[in-house]
Amino acid sequence: MLSVLIWAPILGALVVAVLPKKLPAGNVRFVSLFIAGLVFLWNLFILLKFDVINPGMQLTEYLPWNETLGLNYQLGADGLSILMLVLNSFLTWIAIYSSSKQTERPRLFYSLILLISGGVAGAFAAQNLLLFFLFYEFELIPFYLLISIWGGERRAYAGIKFLIYTAVSGALILASFLGIVWLTGAKSFAMDTISVQGLSSGLQLLLLVGVVIGFGIKIPLVPFHTWLPDAYVEASAPIAILLGGVLAKLGTYGLLRFGLGLFPDAWSVIAPTLAIWGAASAVYGTVTAVAQKDIKRMVAYSSVGHMGYILLAAAASTPLALVGAVAQMVSHGLILAMLFHLVGVVEAKAGTRELDQLNGLMSPIRGLPLTSALLVLGGMASAGIPGMTGFVAEFIVFQGSFAVFPIPTLMCVVATGLTAVYFVILLNRTCFGKLDNNLAYYPRTLWSEKIPGLILAALIIYLGFQPNNLVRWSEPTTTAMVAAIPAIEKTVTPQVAMK
């Protein structure tokens, strides 16, 4: 069943690639949207089949591939990956929907998006380290091309930077995976056959550091984040949605799956460092966002900040914190997708993303009132205002982490307060104030541009009021993961908190 999520978009990409050249871009977009929609519906069907109570791997698939290499086609989904799979297929559909009907070279554009969807689904479902790596690297080139061909003015620079950083990330992860298999003497890359218990603490730490830095680049965490603002800003809105909504989640997912999952002992040793790292990333991301003049860059830096919360929760690794981490991954994916989509609409209509030039977009007739209203909602959700999914996720993260790492948690709480500051700056300058008579000849916003924002807003509010539908999928799995972490750390850390 999971294979459909991988191969349907990849086959779809081939179909789109061979569509007649004369077919208008709008029709190519429609075909891609149809394929992505089918994949998303299939994903929902899988969600119905998913046993929420079962913490283990479900819907598993196995196909021998290259026994010599230890590479098998082994798929599965648990509470950690099922929501990521849904998020991936959903945001792919949203990204295609939010793309322009006049996209140049549409067949290549949509093929690459569908390839990414298949690759990311493969990475989330893979239960073999090498298979994961293959899928992990599979989306690299399509992303590079999407940034470099359809990006902004500095797209070439942003594309190369993205390629180099993520290639280094991939190299570190591959090296760590090879190290795990070779040093443990495992005969296969299958995750269920690997145990690092026999390795010394030093080796475990070394391998874990490779995994953390590898995925830390992908997330990205400070100071490995410098590719992010360029890539997010230069990428077109649909690609920024995928970068922030899906690709960054691959990093946090990898951290939880392979860092926490494979190295529970070493994880508990470096957890305090990771917590401080997460808090520093959160504070750095938000403070830098405050200083930005480009609204897309502001949203990009907000992403750096919000990723820090996930690292904090992963470091705390309490049952509640891990549930919060997964919730934050989903929540951040939805909110960031909405913000990037809306910023894309503003840029398309107003012709600028500069805070100093935008003003009065809330103006009811000549402005972009609905886009502005949704931007306000997105800002509120990102700042963790109650009633929206951002609040639920952040609250669970902080609640779950505070007892273990009180100071880093408080730093993250301060960071979330600063999130409100830069969003107030953004909203006040762009949406409010007086619309300039001489500039306000913006084209009308089409329904096709409004619908993605409306759908995402509805989901953000729905999950804010019904958080159970966000957390119940991952709770048994994360509880089981926490159980594998040495108890000693969990008895020490509350004492730290009490001090």
Add this chain to the structure above:
Amino acid sequence: MVLTPEKQTTKLPPSTHEFADIIHRLEAGGSMLPDTPENLMQIIGIYKAYAVPMDFYWRDLLYIAEQVFLDPFPFFKYFISDEYLQRHNHYAGDDADLRIWRGPATAHPELLEFMEKGETTKMPKLLHHLLHDRVNMEFAEACMRAMLWHRHMYAPVNQFDAYLDSDEYRANADRAIKAYFKRNPLMMGMYKLFPEMFIEQCRQMSYYSNLGLFWEVMAPVFFEMSDIYDEGGFKGVPDAMNFLVNGIFAIAGRPIYHHVYVDGECYEVIPKSKGFTWLYEAALPYVEAVFYRTAPFRGTKSYNAQAGQVPDKQTDFHYGILYADVFPVGTAGIPPTLLMQDMLHFLPKYLKDYYLQHCRGDEDILIQLGITFQRSMYNVTSAVIQALRTALLYPLDDPNPKHLQANREFFEMQIGRFCRPEYGMRDAARLRQIQSQEYR
């Protein structure tokens, strides 16, 4: 009949004014609005769309001034009686005092049709009212109040204001008030206690009447212009302006008065015999109050007087339609939104089609319409400036250079009203924008 030469060969050196091009255009008998077919089409179309609600405005203003008068609970003042709806315009129809429109004297057929069904469907008047599916008298009242707030304009030529403060007016008002409240001891008692308040309310009613009588003339003038345009009569914007100038002089002497009817008896609060005239006591104050001044706090944005954002003198107020930012948010002056909504119902097809081709079409048609209205009011103001020049100064083709210089100084003074940097008028005035067709 005022004759304006088509082309003026000026004997003066070029003006050095910031808006020298516009000064030269005025000296050549033109308008502040550039003479383009697109401008002509827009302003005539909007005159027609304005005239239909105006046909209601003047009737209801007179109804309020003469019948509703000082009703302490005037909930139904916009529910005009049939008598006033059918009232014959003094400037149209066979029984007109001075016929300036070939159409009928009764309310315009499009207005009657709209009053029947609104833009929704036929339903009780109260529902139409509450749903704002009606002609918005609030705009007309805001114009009236602007005139009241900016009293003493054009004094001493304008004697209307001075009369409102006279003993004779007080005596007339007193008679009307006592007659109106003769069966209401509570209100009579209030009148004894607070006579000034009632007199001031009566002055406001006199301004209702003043504006009603002003618009009673303007509605048929605009209908006539629309008809002439439809017949291919106007060749350019100056033609339309000159039609207005001629109209102004033709009806300049029409009387401005205020009568109140109580139990069928007429009380002359301001008798016709006082000799107040349409041009000096209504038209000029109206243009000054509504086109130029109005007030800095009528829109959704209020200006802060203590922070120096409002001019010290009322004469320097600049929140009228000539300065208005027609976006409904962040503007001051009389909110144009309601008027735009009124005009929208009566747009000629050619103008609606024109709007649909530009900007966001149907979505921002109110803004486009408001900007056309602004253009048209620059043309009306041009007519007033030319009329004043005709009345007070010299012909445009006068051979005497000193006279031409006097004309120029007059024009420069008028255009200078859009250039006061100390109050930000240069940025506020839309004179520069209307020179371009791209300002929509």
